[in-house]
Amino acid sequence: MIACPCEVCASPDLRDKRFRxxxxxxxxxxxxxxxxxxxxxxxxxxxxxxxxxxxxxxxxxxxxxxxxxxxxxxxxxxxxxxxxxxxxxxxxxxxxxxxxxxxxxxxxxxxxxxxxxxxIGEEIKIGSLPPIIPLRVMHGSLPIAGFRVSSTAYLTDVKHVPDESKAALQGLDTLVTSLLHHHEHHSHMNEKESVAFAKEVNAKQTKFIHMSHLAGFHESIEERLPPNMRLGYDGHVIEVK
Ligand SMILES: [Zn+2]
Ligand SMILES: [Zn+2]
Ligand SMILES: [Zn+2]
Known part of the structure; x- marks a missing residue:
């Protein structure tokens, strides 16, 4: 964050340099x-x-x-x-x-x-990509879109996921979902909520995104996450089926 003297913003670990x-x-x-x-x-x-x-x-x-x-x-x-x-x-x-x-x-x-x-629910077909299926997720009181593409889902700025969207998240290889930091927030899941949600979805692997500097160091967050849950980072490439 601009003008922030915190230790995460000063971290030499490139994975702590988080673009939007x-x-x-x-x-x-x-x-x-x-x-x-x-x-x-x-x-x-x-x-x-x-x-x-x-x-x-x-x-x-x-x-x-x-x-x-x-x-x-x-x-x-x-x-x-x-x-x-x-x-x-x-x-x-x-x-x-x-x-x-x-x-x-x-x-x-x-x-x-x-x-x-x-x-929401209507497939988007583009070139040779598998259909992109928009799902409803709630960003506080704002209804926003998440996406399922084949066995991968990308949800960001999530606070609440309606049951019908949870049903559309079954059988995932990879769930990408947001984790803001460990404090309570009106429109974003915090660390505890994101981990609980990821456990509920039970994808083979989960990658968390949209971390604030308040979330802490990449390395120390990962130390307390279950082994199949990791943090995404800038430039991270995920190969999917
Ligand atoms: Zn900072
Ligand atoms: Zn955002
Ligand atoms: Zn937002």
Whole structure:
């Protein structure tokens, strides 16, 4: 965190340098980004990818959408409006925050976005990727989207998971889900809640994401987690079936 003197922010362990969360799904030449936060430019530069097919958005908070403008190189390369899958409420927020991109006569260099409805439970099919299934999760009082793709699920900013979504999380190889820190929070699960949720889902492995610096050191959190639960970190690659 900017201007924070805490020992986690000063840690030499690269896994304690936490950019805002995004995930890149890749199969062959098909690539979809889940969320697009303020660090997305550095994150995408590090992947070295030269094309992207679409973005799917979990919710409208800045740390999940404010990097959309930085996708310009992909947009210009494709010479077509860039597909963004988001729920209607989230689309309205994207239009507000990137008003210049949706103006009647946009500046010629403005990015072109194509907003596509994301409906809970309705499969999104992109290129050679397996269907992406949006699931409902609750971010405090805000209903947001999580995703199941084949035997992997990606849920972030979770406080509560409705039963029908839990039912859709059975038989997972990999659960990716958020863990903020160990304090009580109105819209995020804390460490205890995230571990209990992961135990309930019972995926073969769980990767926690979206940790705050208040969560502590990567290494010390992992020491107290069950062996099949680990922390994700920037640049972490997970091979899935
Ligand atoms: Zn700090
Ligand atoms: Zn959020
Ligand atoms: Zn967030």
């Amino acid at each position: 969360c995004s995930a890149l799904l890749e199969n062959g030449n098909s690539r979809v980004l889940i969320d697009c936060g303020p660090d997305v430019r550095q994150q995408l530069l590090q992947t070295g990818i030269d094309d992207l097919d679409a973005v799917v958005i979990t919710h409208e908070h800045n740390d999940h959408i404010i990097g959309l403008d930085d996708l310009r190189p992909f947009i210009f390369k494709r010479k077509a409006a860039f597909p963004i899958y988001a729920e209607p409420r989230v689309q309205e927020e994207i239009k507000r925050r990137f008003a210049y991109a949706f103006a009647k006569n946009p500046y010629p260099g403005a990015p072109k976005f194509e907003l596509i409805d994301l409906n």
